[in-house]
Amino acid sequence: MKTVLIPTDFSEKSLQLIKNAVLHYPEESIKLVLATGYKTSTVNCYTKSKLISIISDKQFHNLLSDIKLEHGSKISNVKIDLYTGKTNEDFKSFLETHRIEAAIIPKNKLTQFPNNKCFNICDLIHSFSPNVSRVDYESDENTSQKRSVFQKLKAQFS
Amino acid sequence: MKIKNKITFIFVILVASMQLVIFSIIYFYAVDYRTDEFFEKLKKRTLIAEQSNFEKDALSVEIYEELRRKHLQTLPEEKEFIFPTNTTLENICLKTQMDVPHAFYLNLINKNHAEYNAGKHFISGINYKDQDSNYLIILTANDDDGTNELSNLRTLLIFLFLLNIVVLLLLGRFFAKRTLDPLTKIIEKVNNIRVTNLHERLQTTPNKDELSQLANTFNGMLDRLETSFEIQSNFINNASHELKNPLTAILGQTEIALLKDRSPEEYTKVLEGVETEALRLDALINSLLKFAQTENDEKGLLITPIRLDELILEVKSNIDLINPDNHIEIDFNDFPENPDLLVVEGNYSLINIALNNVLDNASKFSDNKKVTVKIVTNTSAIKIVVTDQGVGIPTDEIKNIYQPFYRAANVRNVKGYGFGLPLTYKIMKLHSGTIEVFSEHKIGTIVTLIFPNKHQKSSISK
Numbered sequence: 001m002k003t004v005l006i007p008t009d010f011s012e013k014s015l016q017l018i019k020n021a022v023l024h025y026p027e028e029s030i031k032l033v034l035a036t037g038y039k040t041s042t043v044n045c046y047t048k049s050k051l052i053s054i055i056s057d058k059q060f061h062n063l064l065s066d067i068k069l070e071h072g073s074k075i076s077n078v079k080i081d082l083y084t085g086k087t088n089e090d091f092k093s094f095l096e097t098h099r100i101e102a103a104i105i106p107k108n109k110l111t112q113f114p115n116n117k118c119f120n121i122c123d124l125i126h127s128f129s130p131n132v133s134r135v136d137y138e139s140d141e142n143t144s145q146k147r148s149v150f151q152k153l154k155a156q157f158s
Numbered sequence: 159m160k161i162k163n164k165i166t167f168i169f170v171i172l173v174a175s176m177q178l179v180i181f182s183i184i185y186f187y188a189v190d191y192r193t194d195e196f197f198e199k200l201k202k203r204t205l206i207a208e209q210s211n212f213e214k215d216a217l218s219v220e221i222y223e224e225l226r227r228k229h230l231q232t233l234p235e236e237k238e239f240i241f242p243t244n245t246t247l248e249n250i251c252l253k254t255q256m257d258v259p260h261a262f263y264l265n266l267i268n269k270n271h272a273e274y275n276a277g278k279h280f281i282s283g284i285n286y287k288d289q290d291s292n293y294l295i296i297l298t299a300n301d302d303d304g305t306n307e308l309s310n311l312r313t314l315l316i317f318l319f320l321l322n323i324v325v326l327l328l329l330g331r332f333f334a335k336r337t338l339d340p341l342t343k344i345i346e347k348v349n350n351i352r353v354t355n356l357h358e359r360l361q362t363t364p365n366k367d368e369l370s371q372l373a374n375t376f377n378g379m380l381d382r383l384e385t386s387f388e389i390q391s392n393f394i395n396n397a398s399h400e401l402k403n404p405l406t407a408i409l410g411q412t413e414i415a416l417l418k419d420r421s422p423e424e425y426t427k428v429l430e431g432v433e434t435e436a437l438r439l440d441a442l443i444n445s446l447l448k449f450a451q452t453e454n455d456e457k458g459l460l461i462t463p464i465r466l467d468e469l470i471l472e473v474k475s476n477i478d479l480i481n482p483d484n485h486i487e488i489d490f491n492d493f494p495e496n497p498d499l500l501v502v503e504g505n506y507s508l509i510n511i512a513l514n515n516v517l518d519n520a521s522k523f524s525d526n527k528k529v530t531v532k533i534v535t536n537t538s539a540i541k542i543v544v545t546d547q548g549v550g551i552p553t554d555e556i557k558n559i560y561q562p563f564y565r566a567a568n569v570r571n572v573k574g575y576g577f578g579l580p581l582t583y584k585i586m587k588l589h590s591g592t593i594e595v596f597s598e599h600k601i602g603t604i605v606t607l608i609f610p611n612k613h614q615k616s617s618i619s620k
Contacts, residue, residue: 016596023602026528026547069534070543070606072492135598136553 001029001076005095005103005129007122008034008080010056011112012063013138018078020135021104022071029076033098034064037119038082048082055114056080083121091124103129106137162338166330173326174319181315188311192304197273200282203230204297207238208286211295233299243267243285243292254298256281266294278305340369348376356384389561397563400442400575404435411435445577446562448511463501464509466533466542466609467493473513474531477521484521489532499535502609504589512585515578516544516593516605523569524548524602535611542607551597559595568599582607 004021008014021030038051046054068075083094105122113119126132159167210223239253247263256279265272270285283296347360359380360373415428467488474486494500502509520529524546532543551559555566560583563576579595586593590610597603 019596019604020598020601022545023547023550023598023604026545026602066534066536069492069536070532070541071545072534073489073530073532074545 001031002101003031003033003099005033005035005098005100005125007103007105007110007120007125008036009110009112009118009120010036010060010114011110012059013112014106014110015060015063015067017104017106017135017137018064018067018071018075020133022074024104024133025074025102029074031076032078033100034078034080035083035094035121036113037121037124038084039117039119040084048084051082052080055118057114083124088124088128091121092128095129100129102131102133104133104135107134108137161341162331162334165334165337166327169330169334170323170326174323177319177322181319185308185312185315189308192301192308193275196280196299196301196304197275197282199233200273200280200297200299201271201284203233203236203238203299204282204284204295206230207240207297208284208295211240212286212288212293234302236297236299239294239296239298241294241296243294245294250294250296254281254296256298266296275301278302341372344369344373344376351380353387356380356387392558392564393562397446400563401439404439404442407435408432442575445575445581448577448581460505461503462506464504464506465497466500466502466540469506469510469513470531470533470542473510473517476514477517481518481521481526483526485526485528486517486521487528487530489530492532492534494533494535499540499611500533502540502589504609508585508588512582512607513542515582516542516607519578520544520546520548520603520605522548522572522574538611540609540611542609544605544607545602546604547602550599550601550603551595552599556595556597 002025004025006017006021008017018032018034021032064078068078079098081094081098083091085091085094103125105125109122110120126134206225237254239250241250241253247258247260250263251258257276258281259274262272262274262281262283266283266285270287271283273280273282275281278300279298280301281296281298283294286293286295344360347358351358359377362373362377363370411428411431415425420428470488474488477484477486517529517531525548527547529547530543530545532545534541534543549568551566552568558564559566559579561576562580564580565574565576579593583593586607586609592608594606594608595603596606
């Protein structure tokens with residue numbers, strides 16, 4: 001079993017990277033870690049799981065469930081996490097904590113982050129993760145427009 | 159009638175109607191005010207006349223006369239009449255030379271005061287009652303000033319009304335033209351777009367008004383038209399190319415064979431070569447016909463419930479016969495507990511062809527590496543997911559895969575006609591389903607056939 005790190009911006013489009021992971025590791029089952037960077041203040045009353053539920057929408061989770069089902073025998077587990085560190089050492093520690101063995105990152109940047117506290121970790125992954133594969137990716141600009149105003153506000157004020 | 163003229167016309171009618179109402183109210187209010195004012199004047203004079211005629215005190219009579227002479231301007235045609243109470247209406251009419259109505263007379267007798275006017279002629283009267291006698295004091299006068307003022311007001315209002323209509327016409331036309339100018343430009347631009355300049359687009363603005371939406375809609379339509387033209391052009395190019403190849407091979411072989419006399423074995427070899435190419439041509443034309451039939455035979459298809467797991471097994475066994483080296487594996491994990499969820503409504507042979515194309519491609523383009531087939535269901539759809547480890551499709555070529563005869567650059571050396579996916583796409587569309595292709599060049603491809611859940615109404619023509 002391989003643990004593969006996949007960056008996400010919580011858009012439905014970003015979940016296509018999971019399909020890339022499925023294609024890249026055809027002979028073994030994979031454990032996925034979907035992660036995004038998140039700037040936290042010193043005082044934060046939310047747990048990570050609560051934050052994730054706030055900044056990700058229902059469509060994202062529905063599509064994730066569909067993809068997990070479609071490749072159920074390949075994908076043994078999917079974990080969503082927020083990287084909240086500030087230094088390179090923090091990121092290395094994050095990789096070690098999750099025992100990351102490989103990573104899939106897009107050639108183009110992820111752009112559909114739900115709020116400005118989220119940040120792209122593709123460069124960090126590229127620098128520090130083992131076995132990084134870069135894949136073609138075109139972000140869907142319309143996806144951000146599809147997010148409801150309420151969702152955006154909720155994510156922004158989280 | 160042009161929209162520009164229609165807008166101007168409606169604008170003028172609306173504003174002119176409102177003005178007409180306002181001007182009428184002003185005029186009739188002025189008439190009413192002027193009439194009341196003149197009746198008030200007449201009434202005062204009637205009362206003074208009563209005082210001056212019937213006051214017993216001679217000093218008071220003099221004062222009233224003085225008052226009337228000094229302070230009250232004589233009204234045009236002002237006449238004063240005093241009648242005994244028993245005077246008949248006819249006599250009053252005769253004396254005053256006015257056609258006084260019976261209502262005036264009754265009011266005068268019963269209510270002691272009456273007023274009446276006909277045009278500019280006014281009449282006012284009071285019924286004076288004394289201990290000794292009763293008299294009717296009547297004053298008549300013409301309101302020449304009022305009539306002139308009202309006439310001037312009427313002329314002024316009519317002039318303003320006509321002037322406003324002219325101004326409204328000019329303004330309405332100007333604004334209608336200005337509003338519809340972008341529409342005219344759109345019409346001119348769209349009229350100038352031909353096959354040769356189909357790449358041109360209408361200018362759009364960031365505004366979200368209707369005209370901008372119209373321009374965007376036209377641009378969308380032009381995008382689709384341009385794509386259709388490209389597809390058609392590619393189809394003709396590819397079809398010509400594919401049809402020409404076997405013909406060239408046949409002609410080449412026969413030409414070489416006819417250069418000199420040959421042995422029967424050599425002729426047999428040539429004929430075999432010709433037969434191979436002719437069979438290829440036949441297969442190609444059959445594919446073309448099948449493709450065309452799918453397009454035309456939407457009606458009259460035999461629709462039956464199909465269990466997808468059974469169909470997959472049948473297609474797999476067919477492929478096993480043709481290509482025994484294939485490594486197609488059916489993933490039975492996550493199979494729905496309810497077998498009804500594996501059933502779709504559709505035409506068995508067409509769905510068989512569609513699935514056969516997908517599995518055959520997966521094996522063919524992965525050089526018989528492992529291909530995984532899996533059925534998953536959810537409330538809205540039943541999906542067949544086929545994952546292979548093949549050559550994949552270059553990202554910039556994915557958009558062309560549903561074009562007949564189109565073959566990606568990396569598979570031109572693999573036998574095929576470029577019909578599999580376009581035919582599958584049409585079959586899925588025919589069954590209200592879709593096909594999704596996710597591919598990474600040199601890594602593999604995931605093809606997902608998505609059928610609507612059978613609990614939802616199928617839109618297939620039965």
